[in-house]
Amino acid sequence: LAYRPRSSDGVDSQAATEPPLPEDVGSLDELYLTGLHLAQYRHATRTPERYWREALRRDPADSRCNTAMGEWHLRRGELADAVRHLRQAIATLTKRNPNPRDGEPLYLLGVALRHLDEHDAAYDAFYKATWNAAWQSPAHFALAMHDCRRRQWAKALGHLDRALRVNADHLQARDLKAIVLRRLGRDAEATSLLEATVALNPTAYLARQLLGRSPTFDAQVHLDLAWDLWHAGLADEAIALLKQVRADDASGAAPLVAYTLAAFHEWGGKNDEAAIARQAAKGAPWQYCFPARLQEIAVLRAAIAADAADPRAPFYLGCLLYDRGRYDEAIACWERSAAADADFAPVWRCLGMAAFNVRHDTQAALDAYERAVAAAPDGGRLLYERDQLWKRLGVAPE
Structure with missing residues (x-):
């Protein structure tokens, strides 16, 4: 074997380059593909939806960018917006051909409608998606x-x-x-x-x-499987599966298991069992609990509606919404959590980070971190992050 370096005259043809700003992109095709690339590979200064929105500003009926925006909203849990974009994509695709070549917007519409509990309309969308080979397996499974x-x-x-x-x-x-x-x-x-x-x-x-x-599998797997069973109408089986989660499970999902159990009980008309599960959720260890499933937005909202004094459900929901880029809603959730439990340091930390990074309110960030440190004076991470905040703002250390 031998190695001989290839001469490239100092130019790497595969080097990543920053895409132009959306308004500087010349074609709809490039706007769509740039957004697709950014959705697949995170960029520090560019986001995909800006490119798709610019394309839709130029052509509101563009099917590809409406599909992309529909999926973007779906992943964020913004179901009404997802449905609006997906229906526009379908309208464009079926204007000349009742059986469109691309079944993706139909399948995604079915998913969004299922989350909205519009099951008959979802069924119709999934059925139409089976026309396309690429979507036959997932669509037939959804129909089943x-x-x-x-x-x-x-x-x-x-x-x-x-x-x-x-x-x-x-x-x-x-x-x-x-x-x-x-x-x-x-x-x-x-x-x-x-x-x-x-x-x-x-x-x-x-x-x-x-x-x-x-x-033997951890609580996160239990939750994934329970949701599969729940969506198939197998409520008893879903509940039984979640009840098998070990008390010493170390995945951090204990609060989510209890809140999901509560939601399943409530949606099945068993309010007493739901109240017991929610009480367990409030007392479950909060460390390493990171809600991420789209369904958990509905679960945590149900918990907040059932118990306005619960400080943990709005905290977890705020974390989920913040991850989805729904910053104002996340901050409102954290403010609600802090009002219910002013001694819970993690929620003040979150409010401090959001105040600095999202609202650019340095005084609110300082105040929130002071509240966090007061609630957990031995918290090493809190002390380090407060020091970093002081450094950025030129505040002399204590």
Whole structure:
């Protein structure tokens, strides 16, 4: 083997370059593709939505940028805005052709409508998305979940078979098919399918659970699987799964498990059980609890609506919304949390960071950090961050 460096005359043709500002981009195509690149690779000074919005300023009906903005809003939990953009994308795509070439906006619309509990409209959107090969497996799986909600087991089985025909390794579809087969009294087929799934993927947690093998997995996995079951209308199974979470689970998800249990109970009409679960959530360790699922916005809002004095639910919701770039709503949540528990240092830390980074209010940032340090005077991170804030502002150290 030998190595000979390639001469490039000092120019790297693959070197990353900063894209021009949106208003300086010449074409809609470049605006869309630049936004797509920025959505995939974080940039320090550029954000994707600015490029898509500039494209839509020039052409409000552009299907690709409406789809992109619909997905952007969906990921942020801004469901009404997501639906608006996705419906515009679909209107553009179907203006000449009732069966559009791209099924992505139809599938995403189905997801958004499902989160809005508009299940019939979601079903129609998912069905239309099956026209496109790229979306057949996820769309048929989504249809099967809706069929299960309606206890239409045979119909669900048909959709699951079609999902697996396109993607035989779709673990969620395989697990749901096993559940449906059992509901149809076909236990031997269900067991055979589950065994094959475990052979395919030894970490197929739900398949192992359904086989009665009690696999060990952390609370975050429990939550993911519980939501799959919940969306399929399998509420009892979802609740039972969350109740299996170990008391000593170290993933930091204990508050989310309890709040999610409370929401499942409330949405099922069991308010007493919901109140017990929410009480447990308030007392669960807050360290390392980082809500991230779109569904957890609804869970935490339900907790706030049920108990206005709960200081933790608005704190966690603020963290989730801040991560999604919904800064004003996040700050309002943290202010509510601080009002309910003024001695909770983490919420003052969050308010201090938001005051400095978002609102550029240095005095509010200083005040918040003083409150945080007063609440936790031995907090090394708080003391370090306050020192850094003092340094930036030219405040002499104590």
